[in-house]
Amino acid sequence: MSDLKHRAGFVNIIGLPNAGKSTLMNALIGQKLSIVTAKAQTTRHRIMGILNGDDYQIVYSDTPGVLDPKYKLHEGMMKAVGSALSDADLILMVIDSSDRTPFHASTLEKIKKMDVPIFIVLNKLDLIGNESADALFQFWSQEMPGAKIYPVSALTNLYTKELLAKIIECLPPSPPFFPKDELSDRTLRFFCSEILREKLLKYYNKEIPYSCEVQIESFKEEDHVTKIRAIILTERESQKAIIIGHQGSAIKRMATSARKEMEAFLDKKVFLETFIKVDPDWRNNVNRLKTLGYWE
Ligand SMILES: Nc1nc2c(ncn2[C@@H]2O[C@H](COP(=O)(O)OP(=O)(O)O)[C@@H](O)[C@H]2O)c(=O)[nH]1
Ligand SMILES: [Mg+2]
Structure with a gap:
């Protein structure tokens, strides 16, 4: 393996509570690392999940859903989101296609100003029809013209392989950041x-x-x-x-x-x-x- 050909990067997953961020990370890694429930605010920490291939290493970070803090706990959770925004090589912005809640405005502004590639992942495709999917696609291509948009279903693994291939294409040339047999930075x-x-x-x-x-x-x-x-x-x-x-x-x-x-x-x-x-x-x-x- 030549390091010149090797790609590696931090791929950070951001979105509203319940969008399916943890489900998506687990699907992309092929193992359940991050806990998933039907309730909002399940994820309280930034959780890294590492996917190793022969010539790539993807260091995903799953983060808590963005919200306006009500407790010190929430402020700590939002710090985890802030750090994930600051060290990303690629942002996966996960949207629940079946939910019309507008994206968190100030976080959206921060993401728009970033100069790393942004993928808008329209998740839960299994829950909506083609027309709604087209409308969402239109909406996001106007809202964020520089971003790439990928509809998927993390739960049923629809188009997640294709998304993974696009992520790998986007990684910068780099040696791995962690030993190649590691799955997470967590114990x-x-x-x-x-x-x-x-x-x-x-x-x-x-x-x-x-x-x-x-x-x-x-x-x-x-x-x-x-x-x-x-x-x-x-x-x-x-x-x-x-x-x-x-x-x-x-x-x-x-x-x-x-x-x-x-x-x-x-x-x-x-x-x-x-x-x-x-x-x-x-x-x-x-x-x-x-x-x-x-x-x-
Ligand atoms: N139907 C459907 N449900 C999904 C999909 N992805 C996630 N979910 C469900 O959405 C809920 C929240 O998922 P989770 O990954 O914990 O969301 P997070 O808060 O963004 O991390 C869970 O009940 C998941 O099973 C999907 O693609 N389709
Ligand atoms: Mg989660």
């Missing part, structure tokens, strides 16, 4: 905390998942088992009671589902213990957020 411990957070989003409603954070207190890899102690932070005693459920039934159901997914992800048996702690102000306490990895 297994981080992915396990994300799996537990995904189950919180899946099994609980309304404010509960948003008022929670997961902290992995210990992560011990032994020969045949990985032992994980996880703390779920929540804001109120009443929320703690809901998470536990009648005689512990609710937390047991969630933890079992999380453990099974961790076992599949790590390809190893997992012993998972979960504890719940009430911390009334974690979403607004910058020091707490720092220890949770939101403010660098």
Whole structure:
């Protein structure tokens, strides 16, 4: 492999909450790295996913959906978006084709001023008809004449291979940034905390998942088992009671589902213990957020 022929770059995925950014990154990588749920604000961090080919390396960044911050947590999430805008070699701007919500205005202005290639990915093509797809295509080609527009369905893998080929064409010549056997800059411990957070989003409603954070207190890899102690932070005693459920039934159901997914992800048996702690102000306490990895 000659480095002259090698291409590599940072491909950063930006969009409104629920546009399908995480689903798209997983589809482009061919593995589930970033958690996906039907609820907005599932992704709280910038998550890198690396795709290695013989003569290319794509370092994707999945980011939280852009929003106007209501909590310090949101400000931390938007910092992750800002950093993804600043170091991109290519931006994938993901649009939910089935949703008419206008794009976040100030973020759109920032993207328009950038001098890296922009791909507008019209996602969820499976949900709309040809006429709507044409209208959207027209709209975006007028709004951003310099951008390329690619309709896809990340969920059903429609045109995602074609999109990948276009991404590779756009990468600058460069040696790889990370060792070629790496899949992410995140640790297994981080992915396990994300799996537990995904189950919180899946099994609980309304404010509960948003008022929670997961902290992995210990992560011990032994020969045949990985032992994980996880703390779920929540804001109120009443929320703690809901998470536990009648005689512990609710937390047991969630933890079992999380453990099974961790076992599949790590390809190893997992012993998972979960504890719940009430911390009334974690979403607004910058020091707490720092220890949770939101403010660098
Ligand atoms: N029908 C359809 N649903 C999709 C598609 N891509 C993502 N979704 C769904 O949209 C929701 C949000 O997806 P997610 O990747 O978490 O969005 P994010 O917030 O932008 O990261 C989930 O329920 C996904 O299954 C798609 O191409 N078609
Ligand atoms: Mg996401």
